[in-house]
Amino acid sequence: MSQVVASTSPPPKETQVQVQESWHAMTPEQAFETLELAKEVTDKGLSKAQVQQRLAQFGANELTTSEGKSPLMRFLDQFHNVLIYVLIGAGVMTAALQHWIDAGVIFAVVLVNAIIGFIQEGKAENALKAIRQMLSSNAIVLRDGKHLTIKAANLVPGDIVLLQSGDKVPADIRLFKVKGLQVQEAALTGESLAISKDTLAVNEQAVLGDRLSMAYSGTIITHGQGTGVVVATGMSTQIGHISALVANVDNVTTPLLKQMAQFGHWLTLGILVIAAINFVFGVLVHGYSMTDMFLASVSLAVAAIPEGLPAIMTITLAIGVQRMAKRNAIIRKLPAVETLGAVSVICSDKTGTLTRNEMTLSSIACYQQGFSLSGAGYDPHGDVFLENSTVPLQLEQYPVLQQALQAAVLCNDASLSQEDSQWCVSGDPMEGALLTAGMKSGLDLDFEAKAFPRTDFIPFESEHKFMASLHHSHHGQAFIYLKGAPEKVLEMCESQLSTTGESPVDKAYWLKQIEYLAQQGQRVLAIAVKQVEQEQRELDFEHVEQGMVMLALFGLIDPPREEAIAAVARCTKAGIQVKMITGDHGITALAIAKQLKLANSSQVLTGQELDTLDDESLAYQVLNIDVFARVTPEHKLRLVRLLQEQGLIVAMTGDGVNDAPALKRADVGTAMGQNGTEAAKEAAEMVLADDNFASISHAVEQGRTVYDNIKKAIIFILPTNGGEALIVLAAVLLGFTQLPMTPVQILWVNMITAVTLALSLAFEPSEKSVMQRPPRNAADPLLSGYLLWRIGFVSLILMLGTFGLFLWEQAQGHGINLARTVAVNTLVMFEIFYLFSARYISAPVLNWRGLTGNYYVLIAIAVLVVFQLLFTYSSPMQTLFGTTDISLAMWGRIILVSSSVLVLVELEKYLIRRFASHAWQKRHLS
Ligand code: ATP
Numbered sequence: 001m002s003q004v005v006a007s008t009s010p011p012p013k014e015t016q017v018q019v020q021e022s023w024h025a026m027t028p029e030q031a032f033e034t035l036e037l038a039k040e041v042t043d044k045g046l047s048k049a050q051v052q053q054r055l056a057q058f059g060a061n062e063l064t065t066s067e068g069k070s071p072l073m074r075f076l077d078q079f080h081n082v083l084i085y086v087l088i089g090a091g092v093m094t095a096a097l098q099h100w101i102d103a104g105v106i107f108a109v110v111l112v113n114a115i116i117g118f119i120q121e122g123k124a125e126n127a128l129k130a131i132r133q134m135l136s137s138n139a140i141v142l143r144d145g146k147h148l149t150i151k152a153a154n155l156v157p158g159d160i161v162l163l164q165s166g167d168k169v170p171a172d173i174r175l176f177k178v179k180g181l182q183v184q185e186a187a188l189t190g191e192s193l194a195i196s197k198d199t200l201a202v203n204e205q206a207v208l209g210d211r212l213s214m215a216y217s218g219t220i221i222t223h224g225q226g227t228g229v230v231v232a233t234g235m236s237t238q239i240g241h242i243s244a245l246v247a248n249v250d251n252v253t254t255p256l257l258k259q260m261a262q263f264g265h266w267l268t269l270g271i272l273v274i275a276a277i278n279f280v281f282g283v284l285v286h287g288y289s290m291t292d293m294f295l296a297s298v299s300l301a302v303a304a305i306p307e308g309l310p311a312i313m314t315i316t317l318a319i320g321v322q323r324m325a326k327r328n329a330i331i332r333k334l335p336a337v338e339t340l341g342a343v344s345v346i347c348s349d350k351t352g353t354l355t356r357n358e359m360t361l362s363s364i365a366c367y368q369q370g371f372s373l374s375g376a377g378y379d380p381h382g383d384v385f386l387e388n389s390t391v392p393l394q395l396e397q398y399p400v401l402q403q404a405l406q407a408a409v410l411c412n413d414a415s416l417s418q419e420d421s422q423w424c425v426s427g428d429p430m431e432g433a434l435l436t437a438g439m440k441s442g443l444d445l446d447f448e449a450k451a452f453p454r455t456d457f458i459p460f461e462s463e464h465k466f467m468a469s470l471h472h473s474h475h476g477q478a479f480i481y482l483k484g485a486p487e488k489v490l491e492m493c494e495s496q497l498s499t500t501g502e503s504p505v506d507k508a509y510w511l512k513q514i515e516y517l518a519q520q521g522q523r524v525l526a527i528a529v530k531q532v533e534q535e536q537r538e539l540d541f542e543h544v545e546q547g548m549v550m551l552a553l554f555g556l557i558d559p560p561r562e563e564a565i566a567a568v569a570r571c572t573k574a575g576i577q578v579k580m581i582t583g584d585h586g587i588t589a590l591a592i593a594k595q596l597k598l599a600n601s602s603q604v605l606t607g608q609e610l611d612t613l614d615d616e617s618l619a620y621q622v623l624n625i626d627v628f629a630r631v632t633p634e635h636k637l638r639l640v641r642l643l644q645e646q647g648l649i650v651a652m653t654g655d656g657v658n659d660a661p662a663l664k665r666a667d668v669g670t671a672m673g674q675n676g677t678e679a680a681k682e683a684a685e686m687v688l689a690d691d692n693f694a695s696i697s698h699a700v701e702q703g704r705t706v707y708d709n710i711k712k713a714i715i716f717i718l719p720t721n722g723g724e725a726l727i728v729l730a731a732v733l734l735g736f737t738q739l740p741m742t743p744v745q746i747l748w749v750n751m752i753t754a755v756t757l758a759l760s761l762a763f764e765p766s767e768k769s770v771m772q773r774p775p776r777n778a779a780d781p782l783l784s785g786y787l788l789w790r791i792g793f794v795s796l797i798l799m800l801g802t803f804g805l806f807l808w809e810q811a812q813g814h815g816i817n818l819a820r821t822v823a824v825n826t827l828v829m830f831e832i833f834y835l836f837s838a839r840y841i842s843a844p845v846l847n848w849r850g851l852t853g854n855y856y857v858l859i860a861i862a863v864l865v866v867f868q869l870l871f872t873y874s875s876p877m878q879t880l881f882g883t884t885d886i887s888l889a890m891w892g893r894i895i896l897v898s899s900s901v902l903v904l905v906e907l908e909k910y911l912i913r914r915f916a917s918h919a920w921q922k923r924h925l926s
Helices: 028-034 048-058 071-077 082-096 100-133 255-286 290-304 309-326 335-340 399-410 429-441 445-451 486-492 507-519 562-573 586-596 607-612 615-624 633-645 657-665 678-683 693-733 743-761 785-811 816-838 848-852 855-873 875-881 888-898 900-915 918-925
Strands: 138-143 146-151 160-164 172-184 220-232 329-331 345-348 360-366 369-373 384-386 415-419 422-426 454-458 466-472 478-484 493-498 501-504 523-532 548-557 577-581 604-606 627-629 650-654 668-672 686-688
Touching: 028 172, 028 220, 071 100, 082 100, 082 255, 082 290, 100 290, 100 309, 100 743, 100 875, 160 172, 220 657, 220 678, 255 290, 255 309, 255 335, 255 693, 290 693, 290 743, 309 329, 309 335, 309 693, 309 743, 329 693, 335 668, 335 693, 345 633, 345 693, 360 399, 360 429, 360 507, 369 399, 384 429, 399 429, 399 445, 399 478, 399 493, 399 523, 399 548, 415 429, 422 429, 429 445, 429 548, 478 486, 486 493, 486 507, 486 523, 486 548, 507 523, 507 548, 507 586, 562 577, 562 586, 562 693, 577 586, 577 633, 586 604, 586 627, 604 607, 607 627, 607 633, 615 633, 633 650, 633 657, 650 657, 650 693, 657 668, 657 678, 668 678, 686 693, 693 743, 693 785, 693 816, 743 816, 743 855, 743 875, 785 816, 785 888, 785 900, 816 855, 816 888, 816 900, 855 875, 888 900
Parallel strands: 345 577, 345 650, 493 548, 577 627, 604 627, 650 668, 668 686
Antiparallel strands: 138 146, 138 160, 160 220, 172 220, 329 686, 360 369, 360 548, 369 384, 415 422, 454 466, 466 478, 478 523, 493 501, 523 548
16 A cells, blocks of 8 residues: 655656655655655745645645435435335325326325425535534644644645644644644544654554554544644545545434334324224225225325425424524534433533633732733733832833743743734633733733743643743743643742742732632633753653742633623523533632622532542532532533433533543533634534534524424324324214215325425424423423324314315205315315414414414415415316315305314413413423
């Protein structure tokens, strides 16, 4: 498979780079040579022109996803349904009996059903694909000497890429610089343990998992950082060769749809049994001919089969997913749509999700000296003041403050830029705020970076909660700057720097200051320094664990999002607990919790305390406490587990690579789209495009709505089938020789009402009460006893009304065709009136909102009326369906009778609301 670098006859130029070279066995220099790159590329990256040329030569860095099934197969799949088998069987038998029109209509219905299913399913799949594309990943590259964040699809061979923990490797990369880099390569090798990477060339024969000098596309960085050069993109990558992994077009299905398919099987079986009994009964008891009884039984089967239901359910689900995407919640795994509706607790991060993540450094505490800063946002216009003074200070007069600010801007990976007069941060917003503060104080950021170049560093990880960097000045000094969570930094400090010089660290003083800043809801950061030997070129944990010198505490403001405050209130009303699970300080977290009005904002449990509690006592606490601070990703996992063990359905947010297990474990793992790592997104069911807590509550609302709408579609469609089946059964049992409706008429009603009326219910907006009721119990079946009653009740009304008018017309001396035309129109009009009632399961609809709230309903009715007029009066339809003209008086009677369903169902709803106990309503109506 591999090819030696210096082959005697080089491949043609176009393919020279993307052939499968043994990149892992080359030294970085050899790799550059093979890629036709000059050595300077490591410092500068490719130029714009080089990128253009390579993009044209190698194409985009994309995997061509196989389209899965062919359109023909997808179309044929539409017939693979037991309900349809029964219809086809009925059609064949009817044809055998030479009832050509009936057989033709049955086949036409089967075909129309398949075409509708095919189109709708295609639409739903395309919508989902489009939504998934919103999740395309990014890569950090070095181009023209600048670090840029670009779409991974725009990478070309030769690009220099920076990798950091949480990233998904965007292409096949030959590494030439690593710092504690570990990669989880399960996507390629199936091995879930992360592997430490290196830069040394490995044996050419090494298998994928042993090629330590490479980072392969699609694998996940779990730790550390690395830099490398792209050697293969798109389909030329290793993952591109594993085509099986690429063909991942999801099916549009969920547990609920599967459950319904199962229900469909049983229903079919039931229908067949009843049809058989009907047949035997008619032949033996009434002595009808076998042919007549066969046709009657076919009518019964056809009547009872809800052909349109599966398609309507899929569409409802797809509409829900689209609505969620519009409100910034992108569903990655379809079943989450259903689970969202049952969520009973949301565990959310604080920073950026509940708060704005627009940080401003507002106060600095040095030893015995306090400072404040003016200005807002990232705009560096503002000043630094000595506490209680209104005169901006001169930084040179406060050397400790100066050093603390210098540390804050140097031990920092963010950068500030001005776009359209707006100041923006790229990188961590908190670090951006530190840069702004440095500029306010008068520091020149470029000068500082050049005067004190960074030699090495320890990146921030939420496990150790600090970041450190090693710097060398041009005058031969070397020192470490460190910033991080204050308790953590204090542990590492032996002394402190103040105006009077260095003295042993006064822990009590600093702890008091931390508490003071945190009580105001400020995020507290400590800054420390340590002089080291000039020869030291590497930085490791052992170098910072002790002997640090405390410089200052920084207090940053990050106010809660207004929308989050409103969303918390909505969730509380909707019976959903909101818990804040943050890496921040407990007191800061409580102060923010108060502003957010969390149910319990007076108690906090810290990560340390969590460790001392056993599962039993924590299980009790976890229900009552809403604020968890200084937690690590492992704590998150434990909290999700304990909440789930108590029967709660948990949505959990996360952004870091280590959050992945908790996200996977949660019922609805939710990753941050903007500040989240690829690792978190991969593990999540849902991604928030705007990182905003309010989007979760909107998604829950939509989840509940989808579930409601599916229920509404069912309680709307099934009574049609129930009513029709009852009509046929009653006719046979009562000994009628001519049924009130022929099989083709029944099919007409089923088809035409499904594609108009039932479909409009899929677009039903959320009910007003949707976020005012408690979450549904996930274990409850879709169709409660109450809904079954409703289906039976309406079926009966439909049967009595339709049969009644059929008999009435016959009693007036009208022929069978007219009586049947009246019966069919009665049934359809019943459906129209019942559609209004079905819009709300228990709320009244006889009001303006109820009657006009969903304009799809009104359009569907208008379309249906036109179809019914054609069905009744146009001569081709009359020939096909055996219908005949009916008079205005007959329409009057039809409307009078059929409107009864609206009155009766609304009366039933009223009685339930009025007389059923609160507990009963809570159990059956939510
Ligand atoms: P949340 O989990 O709600 O998003 P968080 O962002 O505060 O909270 P972490 O990112 O784990 O959680 O941060 C924990 C603590 O680590 C912070 O309170 C801060 O003191 C410190 N910290 C955060 N980011 C940095 C950084 N870039 N450099 C140094 N220290 C940091």
